[in-house]
Amino acid sequence: MEINANEIASIVRSVLNGMENGGAAPAKDLPPVPATARVAMLTAPKHFEVKEFPIPEIGDDDILVKVEGAGICGTDVHEWRGDPFGYIPLVLGHEGTGEIVRLGKNVKTDTAGKPIKIGDKLVTSVISCGECNICRLHPGETELCDKQGVYGLIPDNEKNHLCGWFSTYMHITKGSTYFVVNDLTLDQRMLLELAAVTTHALEQGKKTGRLNFNSKVLVQGCGPVGLMMIATLRTMGIDRIIAVDGNENRLNFARKLGATDVVNFKELPELAQRVQAVKDMTDGVGADFAYQCTGNTHAASDVYKYIRRGGGLCEMGFFVNNGECTINPHFDLCNKEIMLVGSWDYSAAEYPIAMAFLRRAKGMGIPLEELITHRYPLDQMNEACEMNVSQQGIKICYMA
Structure with a gap:
C-alpha cells in the first residue's frame, strides 16, 4: 500500500493532536469549547453577579472541565453572608464535578494514579502547600496544612477567573489534586466532598x-x-x-x-x-x-x-x-x-475512602442522593443561598 506525503502529514498531525490532549481523540474530534465561560462571582456580601470571562489557554499541566454541578456548602454560605475569609471578590464552590473537555499533554493520571482522559468525570480536592511545619514534619495530617487551598475559596485573579465550581467551566492548574469518578452518579459526585x-x-x-x-x-x-x-x-x-x-x-x-x-x-x-x-x-x-x-x-x-x-x-x-x-x-x-x-476537614488522600463509602452506602440501600432537595441555575445563586439559610431543604446544589 502506497501513502503519499499529504496522507503522511495528516496521520502525523492526528497523532500529535492526540498526544497534546492526553492521548485522547484528535483535536477535530474533541468536544467543542466556547470562547468564554460564565461564573457566579460573589462581589459583595449576599450578592452574586453572573460574569463572563475568556476561557484561558490550557497549558501542558492543566485540565479544563465542563461543570455539571456543585453542592453548596455551609462554608460557601458563611462567605456569602459576611466574607469572614476576606476573599471577595471570588467564585465560590468547592463541592463540584464535571467532564474533562481539554487535557494538557503532561497530565496522564489523577492524584490516585488512575489513568485520565478527555471525557472522564472529575472532582477536585484540597491542595496542601508542602512547605509548612505540618506538611514537612507531619505528612499524615495534611488536613491541618497552614496554607491549605481549595478551588472555590481562592480570591479572584486575572490569570484564572475560573477557579470555583459555581461556573460553567473550571480551569484546573498544575499542583492541584483531582480524582476520576466515572463510576459515581452526578448526585454522588456532588456529595463526595461532604x-x-x-x-x-x-x-x-x-x-x-x-x-x-x-x-x-x-x-x-x-x-x-x-x-x-x-x-x-x-x-x-x-x-x-x-x-x-x-x-x-x-x-x-x-x-x-x-x-x-x-x-x-x-x-x-x-x-x-x-x-x-x-x-x-x-x-x-x-x-x-x-x-x-x-x-x-x-x-x-x-x-x-x-x-x-x-x-x-x-x-x-x-x-x-x-x-x-x-x-x-x-x-x-x-x-x-x-x-x-x-475534626477539621480532610486530606486529599482520604477522597478514595469517601468514594468507597458512597459505593458501600448505595449497595446497602441508604438513600444518600435524596439529601439533595433543591437545585438552582447559575443566575439564581443568591436564591440558592437564601434557601440554604432558611433550612427548608437539606442539601442545596448548583446545576449547570
Missing part, C-alpha cells in the same frame, strides 16, 4: 477508642453534615444511632439514613428533659459517643451532658468562628473521663 468530611470525622472518633460496633452514638444536628455522619456511622456497622435536631423533616430523614432514635429539642425544650430522653434510650447511662455537628455554641455546651461516663466526643461543627461555649471541666470532662477530639 462524605470526605464525615469519613475523616469517623477516623478521628475511632482514635479515642470509644467508638465500636457496640457503641450507642448520638449525632447532634441533622443538617447535611449531621445526616451524612449518620449514614457514615450506619455504613460502618453502628446500629444504635440517636439523632438530635429541632426539624421534624430532618429527623424523619435521619431515620431513613440509619438513626434508630430521635430527640426533637422543640418538643423537649429543657436540657434536663433531653438528657433524660437520651438516658432512656441508652439503658439509663447516656450515649457512648457523640458527634456534635452544629455551629451553635449552646448545642456545643449541651452535648457533653448526653454522654455517659467513660464516653467520647468528636466536635466537628465549627468550620468558622461562631463564638465561644461554656462547659464545666469537672462535670463534663474530668468526672466523666470523656475522650475529646476535633
Whole structure:
C-alpha cells in the first residue's frame, strides 16, 4: 500500500493532536469549547453577579472541565453572608464535578494514579502547600496544612477567573489534586466532598477508642453534615444511632439514613428533659459517643451532658468562628473521663475512602442522593443561598 506525503502529514498531525490532549481523540474530534465561560462571582456580601470571562489557554499541566454541578456548602454560605475569609471578590464552590473537555499533554493520571482522559468525570480536592511545619514534619495530617487551598475559596485573579465550581467551566492548574469518578452518579459526585468530611470525622472518633460496633452514638444536628455522619456511622456497622435536631423533616430523614432514635429539642425544650430522653434510650447511662455537628455554641455546651461516663466526643461543627461555649471541666470532662477530639476537614488522600463509602452506602440501600432537595441555575445563586439559610431543604446544589 502506497501513502503519499499529504496522507503522511495528516496521520502525523492526528497523532500529535492526540498526544497534546492526553492521548485522547484528535483535536477535530474533541468536544467543542466556547470562547468564554460564565461564573457566579460573589462581589459583595449576599450578592452574586453572573460574569463572563475568556476561557484561558490550557497549558501542558492543566485540565479544563465542563461543570455539571456543585453542592453548596455551609462554608460557601458563611462567605456569602459576611466574607469572614476576606476573599471577595471570588467564585465560590468547592463541592463540584464535571467532564474533562481539554487535557494538557503532561497530565496522564489523577492524584490516585488512575489513568485520565478527555471525557472522564472529575472532582477536585484540597491542595496542601508542602512547605509548612505540618506538611514537612507531619505528612499524615495534611488536613491541618497552614496554607491549605481549595478551588472555590481562592480570591479572584486575572490569570484564572475560573477557579470555583459555581461556573460553567473550571480551569484546573498544575499542583492541584483531582480524582476520576466515572463510576459515581452526578448526585454522588456532588456529595463526595461532604462524605470526605464525615469519613475523616469517623477516623478521628475511632482514635479515642470509644467508638465500636457496640457503641450507642448520638449525632447532634441533622443538617447535611449531621445526616451524612449518620449514614457514615450506619455504613460502618453502628446500629444504635440517636439523632438530635429541632426539624421534624430532618429527623424523619435521619431515620431513613440509619438513626434508630430521635430527640426533637422543640418538643423537649429543657436540657434536663433531653438528657433524660437520651438516658432512656441508652439503658439509663447516656450515649457512648457523640458527634456534635452544629455551629451553635449552646448545642456545643449541651452535648457533653448526653454522654455517659467513660464516653467520647468528636466536635466537628465549627468550620468558622461562631463564638465561644461554656462547659464545666469537672462535670463534663474530668468526672466523666470523656475522650475529646476535633475534626477539621480532610486530606486529599482520604477522597478514595469517601468514594468507597458512597459505593458501600448505595449497595446497602441508604438513600444518600435524596439529601439533595433543591437545585438552582447559575443566575439564581443568591436564591440558592437564601434557601440554604432558611433550612427548608437539606442539601442545596448548583446545576449547570
